[in-house]
Amino acid sequence: MNLLYTLDLLGTAAFAASGALAGVRRNMDLFGVLVLGLVTATGGGTIRDLLLGDTPPFIFKDETYLYLSLCVSVAVFLFHRNIDRFHHPLLYCDAVGLGTFVVIGTSKAIAFHIGFFGSIMMGVMTATAGGMVRDMLSTHVPLVLQREVYASACLAGAALLYLLHFTPLPGNYASLIAALAVIVLRLLAIRYNWSLPRASHNEHAD
Amino acid sequence: MNLLYTLDLLGTAAFAASGALAGVRRNMDLFGVLVLGLVTATGGGTIRDLLLGDTPPFIFKDETYLYLSLCVSVAVFLFHRNIDRFHHPLLYCDAVGLGTFVVIGTSKAIAFHIGFFGSIMMGVMTATAGGMVRDMLSTHVPLVLQREVYASACLAGAALLYLLHFTPLPGNYASLIAALAVIVLRLLAIRYNWSLPRASHNEHAD
Amino acid sequence: MNLLYTLDLLGTAAFAASGALAGVRRNMDLFGVLVLGLVTATGGGTIRDLLLGDTPPFIFKDETYLYLSLCVSVAVFLFHRNIDRFHHPLLYCDAVGLGTFVVIGTSKAIAFHIGFFGSIMMGVMTATAGGMVRDMLSTHVPLVLQREVYASACLAGAALLYLLHFTPLPGNYASLIAALAVIVLRLLAIRYNWSLPRASHNEHAD
16 A cells, blocks of 8 residues: 555654654764654664564564664754754654554554454554653653643544444555544644643652 | 463553553654553563564464554553552552463463564563563563563563473463463562662763 | 674673672662662673563573672672772773673574664674663763763774675674674773764753
């Protein structure tokens, strides 16, 4: 499915940019920026493949993802001063990446006969685990655990795809619908500043 | 062995509660609380299965663990103000979980023909790695590396089980004895405030 | 190849010492010091084996690595006050470990038919991932992402080995040359205080 592969690469590039930028902001050296770019872009899918027992993971079967992440990270390292200009395009690409990664992860889990909960976990993990490792490597509490409907959009899309899988709808259409659901939810969440409830816990973190 | 499965679920619930509570204390949103609950309850066994090459890990073969962790985490999110009332029951359930997880992890490693050191590592890891990931996700130095005889009780129980494995004692009895050893050691450690020696290093962490 | 195995154990011991020392400095208890020693010495190779699907990882097939790391960590715990005396020998052993780990990781990846980029990643990861987990466990931003030509020496050595693999040079010689390249680069980097460029980002980490 060529469209999905194209969207996948677009998302990979956007995720690599977000990781590399985090490295620049943490004042890391060139190697650190590359590692954060690579991990953010490919970490989620790699952990998914490890859990499914599909080794070596996808990044070693098609090195396009690695070279693309590398090039984007180097570009961010060199031109990070101008990156504000790309703030909006990056947000859109990031949303496209989110939708694509959720669909790829969930579909793969279904193909490996994982159940409902597990398939949704795989979809959400494919889209968010790379960013969580990025935040752990820079000793920040992962953003995705703290704010916005980032993960919820993934949850909704993954659940939708799992259910569509039992309808006579062809797989390509189901994937497209689920990916669009994630992307639209994510963009609406940004626009209207949605957020999930927190437990109203007043003490500071101990 | 039905008793072991029951104890396993009890421990899973207690571990999920401890993870979800950490998420509430770090002021995470609902999704963050769920992730911390799930990771704490199932992370140790998942890492064990990855290391043994037994993929997909147990949580995807029997989704009971996932649903249970989810329900407990949601309950903690909603009713965390009343959780102090359950402080003592939670400590007991946590100790039961510790003993059960050690026994399950060590037994599985022995069944996979892992050696003495490796089997003990697997037992300890099954019981403690979930909590370590919980602490890393909330950017705290893992508690288990710093205080109390938490890990040592696991070490002792795992070593005991490995050795009992060479005696004519039936497996069920060996498991029960080892689990009880962990639980009793853990409860004694809480009661008498035992702790492991530290290197008397006076400089502050750099 | 007996020389490689000897160098491997030497590197393992040096890495275990660096991990255990980090644990002592973070004021961890004995268990924490052991975990940090073990993880630093064996974590990189373990992650490599997981990614290659070669489970259980090498540490469970030859427990020598585990016992060696354990003994070194206990020694550091007991005698850390005298460790300054071994500062220079430790730096040399660490460099030897770096070179050896890169060569072992890259060779294994080539044997598993991983491509150019992936094989280099495996080599670098074998040598550096243990230290990264050590730093994450003690909630520090991994040193290797921030300073010195530590990782670059690994990158150069891994790329060299991959290329030598296509020449008629016997494997043993290629390994030796690549390991020496890493070791010499690393020692030169220490001596002349080389460092990688950073993006000149003036804001503090947010």
